Amino acid sequence: MNAALWADRPTRHRVAAGRTLFAQGDGFHGVFMVRSGTLKSVIILADGRQQVCAFPMVGDVIGLDGVVTGTHGTTMTALEDSHVREVARHPWAHATAPDPGMQEHVSELMARDIQRAHKIHALLGCANAQERLAAFLLDQSRRRYAQGFSPCDFHLRMSRAELGSYLCMSMETVSRTLSGMQRKGWLRVDKRHISLADVGALSRRFGALL
Amino acid sequence: MNAALWADRPTRHRVAAGRTLFAQGDGFHGVFMVRSGTLKSVIILADGRQQVCAFPMVGDVIGLDGVVTGTHGTTMTALEDSHVREVARHPWAHATAPDPGMQEHVSELMARDIQRAHKIHALLGCANAQERLAAFLLDQSRRRYAQGFSPCDFHLRMSRAELGSYLCMSMETVSRTLSGMQRKGWLRVDKRHISLADVGALSRRFGALL
């Protein structure tokens, strides 16, 4: 809400593309807010299987999951050169009266995270491959638009495999489904660049999923 | 952590089986903690499709998602007669200095919710029907055990259809998979009663998913 709250905290970090901010199992460092760029949050199961849980972007708060256990539950890797700001080192571990305004704000962002997770759960349970992908693209469109960019043209920062993991489908299905949508004239795909032909029509067809 | 914090709040509610505590779209009432019983949290998409997001049980905090938007994002229905306690009516809506200890505690529970959501996402992405169901049963086993009950015998409070929705599979697949596990001698199924034959063996085989 009011980012100026932490203006006096000089705890900025640059995370180069491909570098990890923190890894699953690491001791809890703190909570960060993404200032620029895109990252991916990955869970690694005990047997090595991996799952992308989120693609945090500008404004998102990351590292919250470590609050409970004291160790991070996911590995956070930058998909492109990104900047994050540490908004709280030990927001709840120390009983030393924390900044109430900060905690209030972080709580709101946590609630938004929970809501988002529920929606993804619904998406995975209710939607097929095409619907999932369309919903994801519409979400990306919205978020880019909210940042002042065109809602019709944007670059995906993640590989087909990463996107597939996030949406719980194989990268081949991602590729095939994108091709199919292009064949239907809904969008244009050029590598990772997406041009939505008619955002309104897409929203009307797939908006129920968001 | 210290439930005594709110001991002076007499805001308890009884929710009879089948009744809803709050519905999607309702104005935000408050945050509740489950004191007894089991509920289900359901998202209803714009086109009517439904998705079970969680089965809150004793100790879980519910209603958090309404904090951001001011309206509840899910419908919360009791699967059996349950009791909840309102732990905060408007924890963040009013800037009037809220109880910092309460907010701290709620934040921890929100973080746990986020972690849980990530694990479910991983489960849906990485595991097949059998693995999902086994992971769910092991989770139930643990939670019952944590409440002082046997980890081997417990009652499922939800129907096959509700369980299937939660795990993103059809109720027929739930039924078939349970039958298959019984055939392998891993457990006994009698209606909604589950008897795990060897929790250790199950954990060894499917523990990687939790």
Place this chain on the structure above:
DNA sequence: CGGAAGATTGAGCGTAGTCAAACCGAGTGG
């Protein structure tokens, strides 16, 4: 130029969904 990583496309297969029938237990009422 050659190697690597990502993306696309095809062929074949398998898991889980859909449709349908039968079963079961709990209520309800004739």
Place this chain on the structure above:
DNA sequence: CCACTCGGTTTGACTACGCTCAATCTTCCG
């Protein structure tokens, strides 16, 4: 007491969506 309904469950048969395996192509970069 039996017949009936109704919701939940089980099981079968068939289908299809998406996965796996594999080949090809592009782009990027040493």
